[in-house]
Amino acid sequence: MPNEPCLENFSDWSTERRQEIVENWSNRQVGSRVVSETDNLRIWHLELQPGERAPFHRHQESYFWTVIGEGKSRSHYHDGAIRDTNYQPGDTRHYDIREGDFFVHDLENIGSTTLVFVTVEFKR
Numbered sequence: 001m002p003n004e005p006c007l008e009n010f011s012d013w014s015t016e017r018r019q020e021i022v023e024n025w026s027n028r029q030v031g032s033r034v035v036s037e038t039d040n041l042r043i044w045h046l047e048l049q050p051g052e053r054a055p056f057h058r059h060q061e062s063y064f065w066t067v068i069g070e071g072k073s074r075s076h077y078h079d080g081a082i083r084d085t086n087y088q089p090g091d092t093r094h095y096d097i098r099e100g101d102f103f104v105h106d107l108e109n110i111g112s113t114t115l116v117f118v119t120v121e122f123k124r
Contacts, residue, residue, distance in 0.1 A: 012082070013080075017106075020055060025058065025104060027057045030057050030059060031045055032044070040122065042121045044120075050110075052109050053107065054107040054108075056106045057104065057105070060097060062096050062121075063095055064094040064119070065117045065120075066092040066117065067087040067089065067091045070087055071109060071113045072084065072086050072110050072111035073109055073110060073111070074107075075105045076105060076106050077104070077105045079103075
């Protein structure tokens with residue numbers, strides 16, 4: 001696993017965002033707060049008001065998220081990609097992340113409604 005991102009794909013990003021991904025490269029806080037944790041899983045709650053942004057964080061364990069209401073987000077990924085996503089209540093996405101793999105991204109609420117997610121990480 002790389003110790004830091006290769007910034008050659010980030011020419012469209014602000015200096016501040018480029019610095020933030022470097023500083024948060026190992027950040028494992030994938031939500032606002034942990035609401036439950038066992039030996040096998042960790043459940044996170046994330047709430048973002050319109051215009052609010054969750055900082056860059058690393059996903060390196062399999063997980064899924066479910067969104068509670070409708071909304072729209074933008075994420076910047078460690079490979080330089082930028083993706084906008086529209087959500088409907090109950091949308092769920094699963095990620096099977098193999099040992100040694102990971103991805104890093106941020107999450108910005110670019111819609112007009114509060115985004116609320118429940119994320120469940122499966123511990124190795």
